[in-house]
Amino acid sequence: MKQPKVINHLVVHCSASRPKSKTDISTITRDHKARGFSTIGYHYVIYRDGSVHKGRPDTEVGAHVTARNVGSLGICLVGGLNDDSGKPENNFTEAQFDSLRQLLFTLTKQHPQAKVLGHRDLSPDLNKNGKIERSEWVKECPCFDVRTWWG
Secondary structure, three states: OEOOOOOOEEEEEEOOEOOOOOOOHHHHHHHHHHOOOOOOOOOEEEOOOOOEEEOOOOOEOOOOOOOOOOOEEEEEEOOEEOOOOOOEOOOOOHHHHHHHHHHHHHHHHHOOOOEEEEHHHHOOOOOOOOOOOHHHOOOOOOOOOHHHHHO
C-alpha cells in the first residue's frame, strides 16, 4: 500500500534482541514474513555499529505499529533485551544513538510536521488522562523515553 504524502509520526522501535545475537535486516525480515508480513515492517534498521540499513521504501506503508502504520515511518534499533535475563533494557550503543539522531534530523527536515516518539508512546490511553503511563504500555519498546531523548 502506498504511503500518504504526509508523514505524521517517526516511530522508534527496538528489535527486542540480545546485543550478542546476530540480528540483522535479514533475520528481522524472516521473522516478519513468518508473522505474515510481505517483507520487513520497518523502514530503517540501525545496527549495533551504527550503520543504517534500508527496509521498506518510505513510500510504502510499514507494518510496525498496529493502527498507526499509515502516515508513519518505523525505525528499528537492534537490541533492547538484556543478554543474560532477556528482559527489556536500554542497551543501545553510542553509535546507534548518533545514527538515530542523524536519521531523525534528516527525516524531520523532510517531514517537519512529524512527531518523534517510541512505539510504547502509541499505546492506548486506558485511563483517558491524556498521558500514556508505564502501566498502559503494550510493550516497553524501544526501552527508553524517545520524546525526552529527542527533546
